[in-house]
Amino acid sequence: MSARERRIGAETPRFVWVGALLALLFLMLPLVGLLKRVAWSGVLGSVTSGPASEALRLSLVTSIFATVIALVFGLPLAWVLARVEFVGRSILRALVMLPMVLPPVVGGVALLSAYGRSNGLVGGLLYDMFGVQLTFSPAGVVIAEAFVALPFLVMSVESGLRSIDPRFEESAATMGVGPVRRFWTVTLRLLLPSLVAGVAVAWARALGEFGATITFAGNIEGRTQTTPLAVYLLLENDPEAAYALSFVLLAVCVVVLVAMRDRWLGRRS
Amino acid sequence: MSLVFRGLVRLGDLTIESDVSVGNEVVAITGANGIGKTSLLKLIAGLISLESGSLKMDDEVLDDPSENIFVPAHQRKLAMVSQFDDILPFLTAQDNIAFPLRAAGMDRATSRVRAIEAMEKHGIRALAQLKPTQLSGGQRQRVGLVRGLIGESKIVLLDEPFSYLDESARSEVRYWLRGRLDELPGPKFIVTHDRQDVEQLCDREIALEQRPNQHSGLRSVATIVR
Numbered sequence: 001m002s003a004r005e006r007r008i009g010a011e012t013p014r015f016v017w018v019g020a021l022l023a024l025l026f027l028m029l030p031l032v033g034l035l036k037r038v039a040w041s042g043v044l045g046s047v048t049s050g051p052a053s054e055a056l057r058l059s060l061v062t063s064i065f066a067t068v069i070a071l072v073f074g075l076p077l078a079w080v081l082a083r084v085e086f087v088g089r090s091i092l093r094a095l096v097m098l099p100m101v102l103p104p105v106v107g108g109v110a111l112l113s114a115y116g117r118s119n120g121l122v123g124g125l126l127y128d129m130f131g132v133q134l135t136f137s138p139a140g141v142v143i144a145e146a147f148v149a150l151p152f153l154v155m156s157v158e159s160g161l162r163s164i165d166p167r168f169e170e171s172a173a174t175m176g177v178g179p180v181r182r183f184w185t186v187t188l189r190l191l192l193p194s195l196v197a198g199v200a201v202a203w204a205r206a207l208g209e210f211g212a213t214i215t216f217a218g219n220i221e222g223r224t225q226t227t228p229l230a231v232y233l234l235l236e237n238d239p240e241a242a243y244a245l246s247f248v249l250l251a252v253c254v255v256v257l258v259a260m261r262d263r264w265l266g267r268r269s
Numbered sequence: 270m271s272l273v274f275r276g277l278v279r280l281g282d283l284t285i286e287s288d289v290s291v292g293n294e295v296v297a298i299t300g301a302n303g304i305g306k307t308s309l310l311k312l313i314a315g316l317i318s319l320e321s322g323s324l325k326m327d328d329e330v331l332d333d334p335s336e337n338i339f340v341p342a343h344q345r346k347l348a349m350v351s352q353f354d355d356i357l358p359f360l361t362a363q364d365n366i367a368f369p370l371r372a373a374g375m376d377r378a379t380s381r382v383r384a385i386e387a388m389e390k391h392g393i394r395a396l397a398q399l400k401p402t403q404l405s406g407g408q409r410q411r412v413g414l415v416r417g418l419i420g421e422s423k424i425v426l427l428d429e430p431f432s433y434l435d436e437s438a439r440s441e442v443r444y445w446l447r448g449r450l451d452e453l454p455g456p457k458f459i460v461t462h463d464r465q466d467v468e469q470l471c472d473r474e475i476a477l478e479q480r481p482n483q484h485s486g487l488r489s490v491a492t493i494v495r
Contacts, residue, residue, distance in 0.1 A: 167355045173342040174314050174349035175369035176420070182343075185368075189359050 031250070038247045039240050046244035054222045055230035056248065062138060062226065063206040066145035070153045070202045075195075077150075078157035093158075100151045107147055108215025115143065115216075140217035141224050145206035153202040160194020161187075197260050204256045208249065272313070272424065272456045276322020276332075280308055287312075287322075287491040289475055291456040297467040298460045298491075300477030305489040306460045307352065309477065310426045313458065314349055315342035326423065326455075348422035348453065352429040352460070356401045356409050356416075363388065363397040366416045373420055383419070391415050391445055406433040411442065418449050425450065425457035431466065443469060 039046075046052055081093050099107055115123040115134045126132045134140040164187065172186045188195075210228040217224040219233070227245055234242035271292040278285050285305040298306050311317040313324065315331065323333040331340045356365050363384050370380035388394045393411050401409055410433040418425070430446070431439045447470060450457055459470060467474055476494045 167351060167353050168357060170316050170342070171349070171351055171355040172368075172372075173316070174345075174347045174426075175372055175416075176343050176346070177369075177372040178343045181372065186357065189357075 034243065034246055034250065037239075037243045039243065042240055043244045043247065046238075046241040047248055050241075051221050051225070051230055052234065052241045052245050055225050055227045055245070058138065058141070058222070058225065059207055059227040062141040062145055063203055063209075065142045066149050066206040067153075067199060067203040069142065069146040070150040070206075071195075071199060074150050074153040074198070074202070075157055078154045078161060081154065082158045082161035096154055097151050099148050100155070104148060104209065104211025105215050108144060108212035111140075111144060111147060111212060111216040115140075135216060136218045136220060136224060138217075138223060141213055141226060144212040144216045145209045148209055148212055149202040149206040152205050153198040156194050156198030156201060157191065160191050160198070163194075164190045200256045200260055204253055207252065270327055270423065270455045273323075273325045274313065276312075276319040276324060278308070278312060278317060278320045280305070280317070283308070284488040285309060285312070285477075285491070286488065289491055289493055291458075291473075293455060294472040295450055295457045295459065295470055297471040297474040298458055298477065299462070299467065299474060300489070301479075304477045304479065306477055307428055309491060310349070310428055310458060310460060313424065314347055314426055315340060315345050346421070346423040347426060348418050348420065348424070349426040350413050350417035350428060350430050352432060354401075354406070354409050354413070356404075356412055358401050361398050361400055362393070362404065362408075362412045365401075365412055366419055369416060369420045387415050387419050392441075407435070407438060410434060414442065414446070418446075418453070422453060423455045425453055425455065427457075427459045429460050429462070431461075431463065439463075440465075446470065 047056060077096065081089065081096065102110075112120060112135065114121045115126065117123045117127050117133050117135055123134065126134070132139070134143055168190060169182055169186055172182050177185065208228055209226065210232070213224070213226055214229055219225050219229050225233075227249060231242050231245045231249075234245065271290060273290045275288045277287075283303075283305055285308055287309065298309060300306055308317060312319060312332070318339050319332045319334055321334060323335075324331045326345075329340075330336065330338045331345060332338065356362075357368065360368065363381060366384035366387060367377075367380040370383055371377065375383070385394065385397060388397055391411060391414075393408065393415065396404060396408055396412065401412075404412065410430070414427075414430055417427070427446075431442060434442055443466065450470070458475075459466060461467060474494050475491050477489045477491050480488050480490050
């Protein structure tokens, strides 16, 4: 039996309850609507045939590539931001986080101005020297997705690195463990929860990418038309398939969220 | 083997000065809280670098800012036990103790056997398969001691190694430590508040004392008291 605490601040005024309930309703109603519109008997058929299945396959492949790029380049960047002291670090961090708040379509325009074949900063060079064209290609989809996903990974990993107590790495050093081995056997292992969370969020963001993708890579069926683009188009011609695909994306996000609940819903031991 | 340490470092408000020479012996480091005992160990370990002066082990310079020499901690052949709980949380007690042996290049199987033998000797074999979260503070400190002293080393640095142990455990572990320290070469330092540690384990004593400072802040000076 525990005594009931009467903390100041724990007495909730009625208007707070009303506001909270309205906010909840606002968030949940569209999801309920979506679930209600899904034609359950036809979901499997809708997502395994025609443009829908093409889009799902493309989304899966490109989002995985984009996540790998975000991981391979985001981890070193997070390390530098978290552990190297230099002038202008906070400005650099703000720049790295910019794609998180930038309208994705602006990101797409920016990507065009850098990697566009005819008038991009390096796009022409890439084409002339290596014959690589990113625009209107699946590789362009990967670039657009990685561009928006990378900051999410960097943010999660950087805060993870900052929260590691230096005593573990210090004591490893005093035990004769050099910097490289220390990274693989101590730092990375302590970082694992943040790394997994960062990868999951980056992947979910890449999977849902719309604006930058359609602007930079276009909307070519079977080539650059990812699932979110397909949903948008199918809504007119084949709403049943659009709802089925939406449900698949929703389900994936729920799975990611449930897997990450300990980190993201504040349930930490 | 002897360690010669003449130098100075400023850490925030605290200035630590040292002028000591230590041979093949066990030396207590004593002094009030916050006076810089742990920092002194970290300087010898290479976790902090000197601002001026030098730190030498026999003929090898470990730290000398005027010569731009600094040997990093992992190359100093240390046996160090921190006062803080630094048992790796993702490894069992046994794998924690095997960790420095693995780092020295020993294969996994041999290192695990050696770790078990060392735990047996210390009387904590029963803890081998437990994770750090399943251990008490005192048990973790014992694991840390066995881990810190399992390898070959040139310098031993122990920072309040018995702080989580109760009185009976303390005398038992002190006895074990006396034996282990006799086996190891080189200078050995123990930071402690306990006079019994100083009397039963140590040959000499270095006291950190505060001296008046011409500037603001604290100036701690390490001097040999016996």
